[in-house]
Structures are given as C-alpha cells and as structure tokens.
Amino acid sequence: MKASRSWIEEYVDLPAGVTTDDLTARLTALGLKLEAIDRAGDAITGPLVLGRVLTMEPEPQKNGKTINWCTVDVGDANGTGEPQGIVCGAHNFAPGDLVVCVLPGAVLPGDFAISARKTYGHLSAGMICSARELGLGEDHDGIIVLPADAGEPGQDAFGVLGLDAEVIEFEINPDRAYGLSLRGIARDAALAYDAPYRDPALRETPAANAEGWPVEVDDAVGCPVFVARQVTGFDPAAPTPAWLAERLQHAGMRSISLAVDITNYVMLETGRPIHGYDADKVQGTVRVRRATEGERLTTLDGTDRALSPEDLVVTDDSGLIGLGGVMGGETTEMSSTTTSVLVEAAHWDATAMFRTGKRHKISSEAGKRNERGVDPTICEAAADRVVELLTTYGGGTVHPGVTVVGTPPVPLAIAIDADLPARVTGIAIDPATAVADLEAVGCTVTVDGDRLTAVPPSWRPDLTDPFDLVEEVARVVGYDQVPSVLPTPSAGRGLTREQRLRRRVGRTVAGAGYVEVVSFPFVGEATFNALGLPADDPLRHTVGLANPLSSEEPAYTTTLLPGLLKAAARNVGRGAAGVALFETGTVAFPVDRGPAPIYGVDRRPTDDELAKLFDTLPEQPLHLAVVLAGERERAGWWGEGREAGWADAIGLARRVATELGVELVVESASRMPWHPGRCARLLVGDEVLGHAGELHPKVAKAYGLPPRPAALELDLDLLLRRAVDVASGPVVSGYPVAKEDVALVVPAATAAAAVEAALREGAGALLESIRLFDVYTGEQVGDGHKSLAFALRFRATDRTLTDEEVGAARDAAVALAAERTGAAQRA
Template sequence: MKTPVSWIREYVDLPADLTTEALAAELTDLGLKLEAIEKPGDQITGPLVVGRVLTMEPEPQKNGKTINWCTVDVADANGTGEPQGIVCGAHNFAPGDLVVVVLPGGVLPGNFAISARKTYGHVSAGMICSAAELGLGEDALSSGGGIIVLPEDAGKPGESAFGVLGLDEEVIEFEINPDRAYALSLRGVAREAALAYDASYTDPTQRDVPPADDQGYPVVVDDPAGCPVFVARTVSGFDPAAPTPDWMVRRIQLAGMRPISLAVDVTNYVMLETGRPIHGYDADKLQGPIRVRRAREGERLTTLDGTDRALSTEDLVVTDDSGIIGLGGVMGGEATEMSETTTRVLVEAAHWDAVAMFRTGKRHKISSEAGKRNERGVDPTICEAAADRVVELLTTYGGGTAEPGVTVVGTPPERRTITIEADLPARVTGMEIDPATTIRHLRAVGCDVAEDGTKLTATVPPWRPDLVDPFDLVEEVARVVGYRNVPSVLPTPGAGRGLTREQRLRRRVGRTLAGAGCVEVVSFPFVGEAAFDQLGLPADDPLRHTVRLANPLSNEEPAYATTLLPGLLKAAARNVGRGASGVALFETGTVAFPTDRGAAPIYGVDRRPTEEELAALLDALPAQPLHLAVVLAGERERAGWWGEGREAGWADAVGVVRRLATELGVTVTVEADARLPWHPGRCARVLVDGTEIGRAGELHPKVCASFGLPKRSAAVELDLVALLRYAVDVVPAPEFSTYPVAKEDVALVVDDSVRAAAVEAALREGAGELLESIRLFDVYTGEQVGEGRTSLAFALRFRAPDRTLTEDETAAAREAAVARAAELTGAQQRS
C-alpha cells in the first residue's frame, strides 16, 4: 500500500517537523511493515520551473525531422528575465501554453545534466520536459502525450514546478499483512498514524449522508449472507469527457494506480481513501432491477478484462433482466461497463462475504485492487458514506446531478464482542501493563470497552474483522505499548539428557557415509507414475501403491514417495550433467505406504479429540518408515600418476553397507537377489538376523539410461528404522594382541548354486574363537574344477590373545573350519 504523506496529513494533525523516515518507523512498530520510501523529486536537482511558451517556429531538417525553435518566458528564473531559447522536438503544445522547463545546471533522473549547447543551428538553453524525462512514468498530465502541458492555474512563469508536479511529495509503501485489511486505505493508515502520535484524527467516512428511501434504483438481494449490505446511488447528466483534476491524478499515481477516466478515477480514489471498493455501471445499459444471487450451473460472464468465464454455483453474481452483469465484489461485466459515452452512472457500494470473495478470485484467477480488499474484509458500515463521496466527486468534477433516491438493502453484521481478563496482556507479554492501560489502548484502536470486575468486554470496531479472540486483543495492546518494551529475558534451560538414542545413531550414520566420501542431499519427497516408469517397476510392484495428496504441489508428482531413489537419482544425474566425473550422494528421509483403511475422520477445532478419536486418526495415517538411500555413479577412484582409476560398481554399494554395519555394531548378511531397479545379476539382498532390511547393488542398464547416469551406477536403499533397531549404542573397541598371527589359506570347490557368503559363514563357525579374520580373495571356474563347480579361496587369520599359537593348534582350527564347510555346504577342499 503506497501512502502519500501529504494525504495522511490531511486526516491527522501530525507534528510539522516530523520526517517521513520517523513516521515510517513508528508505523512499522505498530505493525505496518515498511517496504520503501519514495521521493519522486530526489533524482532531480537544479532549476525546474513553470514556463510559458511565447513563440514556436517549426524548422524542417534534412533528415526528415521537424524541430521547434521556441522562446519561453521563465521570468527571473534564468537570472536575466529574458525569454529562454529552447529547441524541442515535440509538437503537442502551442504558444501560450504553460510547460515545465529545466534550465542549464539542472540534473534529471539518470544523472542527465542539462547545459546550454548548440544544436540544429541554435543555442538551446534548457529543456521543455515530458513526464517520462522527469521519471513520472505514464504522462497523464500532458495533452496527447509528450510534453507536459500545465493547466492555467498551475502557477506563474519562473515559479518552481516541483509542487505543481507533486515532485516534492514523499510516499511510504507498506507491506500490509492479510489480517490488517483496514490499512489498505488512507483512512486506516492515517488512523494508525494518529494512534502512534496521539494526534487528532479526522475520519473521511464521517459525513452526513441522505437517508435511504424507496425512490432509488431497485435492488434485490437473494443471498444476504453473501451480500449483507448493498447501497446504490445514481448520477445523471455526467460529462464523460470531463478531465480528472490534476490533484486526484497525482494522488492516484502516487498510490501506485493508473488514471483512466474521471468516472473510473473517482471510484479508485474513494477506494484508496476509505478502503471501500466501489463499482460503477452505465445506468443506461441496465435493464430492470439489480439482483444479487449465486450463479447457476452453466452460466457464463464476460468480465471487464474481456475474458469469457464459466461460473461456479458458489460465485456471487450481480444480475438484471438481461442476465449476469458482474462478479460481485471481484470484477464487473463487459455489458454494463462505463465508456466514453456514459452520461448516467449507477454507483454500487456493497459489502461482500470475504470468504466468498477469496474463493471466487482464486477460482477465476482474478487479482484486482477491489478483490484484494473484499477478500480480506472491509468495514461494512461505510457503504453509504463511500457511495455519497463518489456522488460528490462525480457531480463536482463531472458536471452531473445526483438523482433523488438512495437504495440501501440490508444491514451491517453486528459487531463482535470479546471478553478478556484485564491482566491477560501483562501475563502474555511479560510487560507491566495495568488494567487502565489495557482499557485505554483498546479504546485507542477503536474498541468499546466495558468493565466487569477483573474482566473486560470489548466490542471490536467494524473495520477490524481480524479481532476474534482475547489474544488478538492482547496483540493490539502490546503493539500500542510497543514491542520494543518487551523485556529481554534469557530462558533457563531445563535439565536434559542430551541426544536421544535415535539421534545419536542417525548422526553416526551420517558421519560414516561422509567418511566414505558421500554427500548428503534433500530431494523432492513426491513422485508420479513417470518416476516408477523410469525405475522400470512392473505395474503390480508394491512401490507403485502410493499415498496420493489431495492438493499436490505438482500434478505430475501427486503422490508421497515410497522409495528415495527417484529423487536421489535425479540429483546424481544433475551433477553428472554439470560436469562431475563421479558422484556419491546419500539421503535419509521418510517414505509412505498406504494403510488402505479409508480416509481419516475430520473433527472440529472447538475441543481436543478424545482418546478414541485420536486412535482413529492415527490408525488412518500411512506407515512412514525412515529410509536411507545411497547412489554411487561414475568415477569412484580417480586416475593419476599413482595408477588407473575405477568406476563405481556393485561392490562399492555392498561395501558401503558393510562399512555402515561395522560402525553400528551390526552383523549383516548379503545374498544374491533379483529386483528392479537393480541389475538382476548384480543385486544383493541385505539381511540382519534373518530379516531383510534393503538392497544394494548395480542399477539396471535401462534405469541408468532413463535417468542419464553412467553405466554400472550403483545404489543402496535400506530401512533405517530396522537397521538402527539392531545397532549397539557403543561399539566395542577392537582388541589387539601382541602375539604373532598365523596365516592359513584354503580353496574349496562348491556347486555353482552355493553362495560364497554361506561358505564363509560355515568356515567362521567351524574355526572357533581363534579365528581373527576371514577374506575371500579368489574365485575360479574352469576345467580344473569341473562344469557347474566353483573354487572359492579364503584367507584365514588365527591369533590368540595370550600366547603364540602352535602349528598343531592352527592346523586343527583350519581343519575344523573346512570340515564344517563341507558339512553345511558340500564343499570339497581343492588339491
């Protein structure tokens, strides 16, 4: 909301020496957040004066252009009193006109310095100015565009033009919160200024208005809940060609709106002044009584912006005998629009239901100054005053006559009352606010206050629909007292136990993955069918069974993710596409799986749900386990002088899982598996204590191609809740022995169907407590072991903590391990 300071001063007796900056600071403290302070004339320095054109001699040039050699009377402003010679290329003025002249030494916006210089065979000493050259935007003051032609009463030659053009005005722009709709008017801002300085205030809506009668234009309201008040006045004999007075044009422009025509400008001016949106109809185009109702199925309206709109049965519309002529409170219809031939104007000042206005505006994607105010709530008691103000201005400047008869349908809603404990502001804010101060400040913001012992009953002002409960009144008292006076008290922290077990373990997971070279990311948690198609999931895959959102941020991704991989793979592909030779990313986040128990019940907000109701709510919630996903793509080890590099693969994904398990003190088992989006021959199922917690391995080639990732990219996805369930709070430190290690290698031949992990587990079980480590270091298939057979070579390391092992002890442990492997897996020792 842009508010010219001079306009504020018209309603408030502010101190004469008050600066705009100080006023803006005080209003910001009251809740009207400062956006900017504009001073249109700040970029102009030097002599800018009114001048009268004495002569104007057209001079055609060789380039086809015609310039005017002018002499302009600027009185003594040039120091000589002689006419000023100026070359001008515009043609929209004539001898005798008053114009705006900047003399040599002046500087215009853009640091454009003016000096006397020879051009087109003349010495041009100054410039005759257009609005654009002065930084005034659209030239509403000029005649047909171009040079500004001033009215005869603008001033005498030689006088400063700053005041004439409003360049000495200062404008404060505020960011108005939705709950302070009253401040979208000079009436509201001025009231806040009066409150800040305890100054006298003149309400522009306090005026004598003619009483309602039955001689006005007939109006019927079928939906009084949607339109509680409808006021109509008629002006006839209006001159559509009458110009908008300059003072009104300047104020409308300073307030950030565009002057159009007198009839339209007057309604906009009154809206800016009072906050009450006004609509004008060409009364000669109306057919029969006006009626306000809800739209019917299938009805349409062409609005003032030329758009043909299909209406909803929730839309409030204004109709006459010809049909719908406007969207109530949002935008008028094209059929009854005021034009350059309008001589009879019907003025509408109606109060509309704010919720209906908001929904209609959003439904039809209409954003207007009137709609912005109506949807936030406007004072319903000023409709008659606003309509009377419009009639006054139309008749004063448009030559019209107010027709007898005033139509007023309906009455404003009753003012709301709120009961509050007198000491509540003090208890909530921590400031010393006695009951007398509370009463005084509530009355200052417009409330009528009645005392009843320790309780106060406040009747809120009609322009404050946002005040609905005691704590709203606390906020009003606090902002008047001043938030700067709220005491600064450092809270005393309660005794705590530090991080929870889950928090400690999750941090351990993050540190471990960071140590493995992975970077954490946060991706978009919603997916669509396209993401599952990219993963190659079949139509009946459980991951496609999602929780759909009622109001998704994107129609292409309307469901909650059941896997973290789509977002993580997109992030990896984005980094690879921007030149990263290799990426290692991880993410922890919740996924959601539908319960399919139906929609959650909806309860009121007037009370706390019962335990049974809470149980029903929780029962309808989807399962939302915490998952961990890792993606490894491209270069895993860089090439250099030390040797060749290496691309990421399935072994790196499994290695990340094992490293994580080690840091958490969990024993994991990996088994070969086949499940999309992983490669069917390079996918591992991850188990803990026989329970599956996720998968790791190389992605399917088609999945890599669909996401734009390097071939053989790898991924991990684990149920982190299940993994952390088995984690230990403190991982025991490794035990070291000073005694030498005994090394034994064994090569076992097994059927191809036997997994290496099963053989390793059997060897570990048979070797007993002396086994320190076991590692698979070679896999061989070929003629030497026979068809359908595989040789697995393991390195066994034995060590005792208290002695040096003998050869017999080492051999016995080795043989026991081989025997157990033969018993459980059918392994035969390779000779």
C-alpha cells in the first residue's frame, strides 16, 4: 500500500517536527511495516517546467513513423523567453494544451541527460515528457497533458506533478486489511502519537427510501449489505482533477477516467471497494445470488469465464452483469458515453472472495481488500462519498433514490482474563492499561471483576479470540518492551524407543548402499494411473487437500513409491548408471468420519473434545520404501557387474527385519505396481507388512526407468511394534556347529519359503540357521518338480551336540516339511 505523507496528514494532526522517518518507524512498530520511502523528484535534476503547446506540425517519416514538430511556450525558463522547438513522437495532445517539458541540462531517472540535438531535420531543444520518463508510472502511450489551469508556462513542474512529495510504501500483513486504506494508516498514525484523528468514513448519509434502484439479495451470507446510489447527467468527458490524479499516481494507480478514478480514490481513502455501472445498460432489478452450473460471464478484462456454483454474481433482467466483489461484467461497463452512473457499495463474504479470485486467477485491488475483510458498516458512507465527487467534478445530479439492503454483521464479544496480556507478554501490564489500549484501537470494553469483555471495531474482522486482543495490547505498549526470557530446559531423557528403532533402520538401509531422499508427498489420478493401480485399489482412496499447491496433485499420498520413482528417473536421466534410493515417511488413509471440529484457543480442549478431534484424523502410518534401477554392482578388474533385481529388494527387507529381531515370512503374490510373477508379499506373523519385487514393465516405462527395476514398500509402524529392542549383542556359543544339508523334491509351484518355514519349525530350538543354496530342475527330479537344497546349522549354547541329537533334529525337520508341502528327500 502506497500513500503520500500529505494525504495521511489530511486525516491526522501529526505533532510539529515529526519526520517521515520517525513516522514510518512508529507505524512499523505498530504493525504497518515500512517497505520504502519514495521521493520521485530525487532522480531528476535541472529545469523541469510547464509549457503550453503553441504549434504542432505532423511530419511523416520514411520509416513510416510520424513525428510532431512543436513550438512550446516555456516562459523565461529557457533564458530567452522565446518559444522552445521540440520534436515529439506522441499524438495525444494539441495546440493550447499544458504539458511538462524538460530542458537541456536536465537529467531524468536512469541518468538520462537532456541536451539540444538535431533529429528528424530539426534542432530539438528538450523533451515533452511522459509519466514513465519522469518515473511516475509505466504509462508511455502518450505525454502528460495537464488541466489548463494547472499553472503557467515556465512554472516549476515539481510541485504541480507532486515530484516533491514523499510517498510511503507499506507492507501490509494479510490480517491487517485496514492498512490497505488511508483511513486505517491515519488511524494508526493517530494512535502512535495520540493525535487528533478525522475519520473519512464518518459522514451523514441519507436514509434508504422507496425511490432507490430495486435490489434483491438471495444470499445474505455472501452479501450481507448492498448499497446502491445513482448520478444522472454525468459528463463523461470531464477531466480528473489534478490533485486526485496525483494521489492515485502516488498510490501506484493510473488515471483512467473521472468516474473510474473516483471509485479507485474512495477505495484507497476508505478501504471500501466500489463498483460503478453504466445505469443506462442495467436492465431492471439488480440481484445478488450464487452462480448456477454452466453459467458464463465475460468480465471487464474481456475474458469469458466459466462460473462455479460457489461464485457470487450480480444479475439484472438481462442476465449476469458482474462477478460480485471481484470484477464487473463487460455488458454494463462505464465508457466514454456514460452519462448515468449506478454506484454499488456492497459488503462481501471474505472467504467467498478469496476462493473466487483464486479460482478465476483474478488479482485486483478490490479483490485484495474484499478477501481480507472490509468494514461492513461504511457502505453507505463510501457510496455517498463517490456520489459527492461525481457530482462535484463531473456535473450531473444526485438521484434522490437510496437503496440499502441488509444489515452489517455484528462483531462478536471476546472475554479474557484481565491479566492475560501480562501473562502472555511478560510485561507488567495492569488491567487499566489493557482496557485503555484496547479502547485506543477501537474496541468497546466492559470490566467485570477480573474479566474483560471487548467488542472489536467493525474495521477489525481479524480480532476473533483472546490472544488477538493480547497482541493488540502488546503492539500499543510496544513489542520492544517484551523481555527476553530464556526458558529453562527440562532434563534430557534420551531418545524414545521408536526413535532408536527408526535410527537403526536408517543406518541399516544406508549401510546397504541406499541413499535417502525426501519426496513431494502429494498425488493425483495421473500418479495412480502410472502405477497401473486398478480402479478399486485402496491406494486410490486418498485424503484431499483443502488448498492444494497443484490442481494436478490435490491429495496426500497413500504410497511412497511415486516420489521415489520420479527421483530415480531424474537421476538416471542425468547419467547415473544405477540408483538405489530409500525414503521413510508417513502416508495417509482417510477414515471418512466427517469434518474435524474446530475449537477455540482460549482454553485446552476437554478429553471428549480431543477424542472427537483425533477420531476424525486420517490414519497416518509410517512407511519405508526403496527403489533400485540399473547397475547394482559395478564391473571392473575384479569381475563382472550386476544389475539390480527383485532379490535385492527382498534381501533388504530381510536385512531390516533381522536387524530388528523380527521373523519375516516371504510368499509369492500378485500386486500392482509389481510384476505379477516377480512379486513377494512380506508378512510378520499373519499381518501383511508390505510387498517387494520387480516392478511391472509398464510402470518402468511410464516413469522412464531402465528395464527390470525393483521396489520395496513396507509398513514401518508395524515392523517397529514387533521389533525386539535389543539392549545387548547376540549370544555366541563357544561349542562347535553341526552341519547338515538336505535336498527336498517338491512340486514346481511350491514356494521355497513354505518349505523353509516347515524345516525351521520342525528342527526346533537347536537350529541356528537355515539357508537355501541350490534349486535344481531337470530329468533327475521329473517334470513339474524341483529340488531345493538347504544348509542347516545346529548348535547348543551349553554343550557339544551328539550325532543322535543332530540326526533327530534333521529328521524332524524333513518330516514336517514332507507333511506340510509333500516334500520327498532326494537321494
């Protein structure tokens, strides 16, 4: 928000001697942060004067351009009193116009020196200036043409153009919408110096009557107040007065036409956005409602927009004429022929304004204010101010009709403990000071013992809870008064069990040669399509985001694989021969128990309230996922290399489970995005831990990965619950090991894991380890069968095993495998 100091001083009597630097420091301390102080004239040196165009001769050039050879009366500013000859390429002026001339010897912004030089066959002694050349804006379509009575030829132009003015630019936080107006800035300036303040929105306004323009509001929540006034006989050619155009220019706005400039001026002055219609184009009753599905509106910027049922629209008997609070419609736009102006000053629901602006990608000064919250009680005053300026500078007559529909929302009272500001800030603030400070910012305060009840002012919709009031007291007292108190830390209690186990998992995976990444946790339908998930897959049931960063990825992920696959593809695409990545992170599964309740911050929720809150939260299990692709072992003088494969993913799962003391069961499965014949289901007891194996070729192609990549994803929460929190190292027996190898013939479809599980259980407590070391298919075992060779190792911790003990354990293992899987021992 930009505002000249002189404009601020129109509403507040600052103490004598207050510098602009001191003023901005005080306002920054109150929350209106200084962004910059601009003195436009500082970049200009030398003669800059007013000139009156005497003659103007168009001269076409060979390059197709037409220049104007002008003589300009600059009084005695050139030292001779003779007219100045100047070449000008603009065409928006005529003889008799008052313009701004810079004479030889001057320097313009950008270190642009002005001298007399020969151009287009003439000696041009100076330049007729545009706004951009003087650093007053971006308008370069034509030169500045001043009102005829703005001054005399030869007069210094600095004061006329406001180049000697100090313009302050503030950075306004979203919760301080009142700062987007001179009304709000001046109020804080008055607060800073305890100075007299004149509210520009405080004025007598006529009461509503039956002669006003007919208006109906169907959605009182979306539009609580709608005020309409009319001016007839308006002169559309009337110029904008210089002082008004100058203030708009200082605020960073371009002067367009008198009617538009006045609505912009009142918006800057009061903070209330105003919209003007060409009344002759408005047909019948004006109505405010929500849009219907399929409706379209061409807005003032010429864009045809498809509307949402959430959009608030303004209509008349002909159809849509505006997008309420955001942008008007093209059909009722004011133009150079408008002689009757219908003024709209309406209050709109801030949330609806924000969503509509974002939905349609419209960013405007009016929308910026409406979506942050505007004072709903000044609609009549703002409309009356617009009508006053229209009739004063554009002629015409005020129509006697006044329309006021609805009533402003009533601010809610907020009760706080009188000592709360002192307790929160650490400053010695007595209750009387808290009351005085809250009243100073506009609150109406009542005291009842140790409790204060404050009703926020209408221009502060951001004050909604006790701690907002604490902040108001703190900013008036001064944030610099808040003491620096170092909190006393509690004694450290070390890492929790879960933290220790998570670190152990991370070290294990990193030690296996994997690199940790952190991926973007949001997904969309395209993500699940790339993974080849069927339409009814539970992973497609996601938690939607209320305000997604990307419309293409509007949901929280249910799997870590998409981010890992993208990261792997990015690295492979940049020349990595092989990648091995892992990630630990939460995923989310909706519980579909309705929206979460919203509680206040003035007290701790009860146990029942917390239970209801937690009941609506989505399930957020912690997952571990890995992706491998390309080269796993590099070739060299030591031998051939090896590509990553499904065995690496399953092997890592076994390694992690072993590290946590969990017995992992591996069985074949079919689950996208894995290859149907090379996918393993991982179980802990009878609970599914996750899946591992080779990815489906279509998934590899969709992500641009090398052939046959592998992946693993498992529920780390489940694994940590089953983990053994080992406090000491493993017990190592000093007695010799007994080795036994068995080869079992089983049907080809029998999983080796099933045979291994039976052998392990049958061997009993003496079994130290078991390992599959050979798989054979061929004539010796017959068609449809395979031979699985296992190495069994037996050991006791307290004695040397006898041959009888080892043989009995081996035979028991083979017997149970035969019973469960039909295995026959191979001779």
